[in-house]
Amino acid sequence: MPPFNLIDPTRLVVELSYTLIIVFLCFTIYYKTKEIYDLTNHEGINYFRLTFIFFGLAYISRFIFVLIKLMGVTFDLDFPRNIFGNFPLVLIGYFSTMAILSLTYSILWKKLQIKHIFLIFNVIALLISGIAFFSRSSFILTLAQAVLLIFTSIIIVYYIISKSGKISRLYMLYILFFLFWIVNLIALGPRRFIPFEIQTVFQIISVVVIGIIYRRVAKWTR
């Protein structure tokens, strides 16, 4: 039997399409906001843009991870784990942490105004990617990101409630986007955690969520 019969073509096509759509939307958001950032040098806009470039890169790294896993199973390849298994996991950890922190700071920057914040973000992101590297486990990475997410969400919710008293639809979108990212990370683990069909439903909803964010960006960046 030829080896490529073993690969699940449906899963590969779904993963590839999902990654392409998300990455396209993320990079387009980054590109579309370039002009207003160049004109204003607004710190909030800067971190908002960085969020999407980092998320785009995180999704690319995630796809590489999935591809390596699928190829390993299909061709019965024994990849050196340090290079092929851990490297994309380290990148996923770094880029997604940077994205989560950037989005949080884009909301809170007026209140916080912390010097060298980008350096601090890098240290935290390197720490989390270090955890991913040494644990060699997507599950540990998921846990680390979930902790980070809960922590940043509490800060954001506290800030919003003290500011306006209610959580807007925008924050709901952000929370959903983050949640789907965590689901994506969980899906990197053994299949038993989330069946493929359920994962696909989550992926479709997360495309819709980022599509809504993209539409909102496009409205103001004509």
Place this chain on the structure above:
Amino acid sequence: MDQIKRKRDRLEVIYDILKIIRHHNNSIKPTPLLRYSNLSSQSFSEYLNELLEKGLLKEINDEKGKKFLTLTDKGFKYLEKYKLILGFIDEFEL
């Protein structure tokens, strides 16, 4: 009254400065600009340096060597896009 006393934010101050220059046929001396902009001289000089550095304004000298400020293409673009910029910041609560 509150609105009059309200502190203008950075983007609004920049918009006001650029609008004053455009209103004066895109050419004004620094001293009247300072007066019209309603800023302290220290703030004005900080904003002026920022706008020159970012390429929204440029300095030109007339035949007598007097200094004038004019908008660059980027400065005009800022005025044109200002409402969209505010809309974007508001939309994403940045």
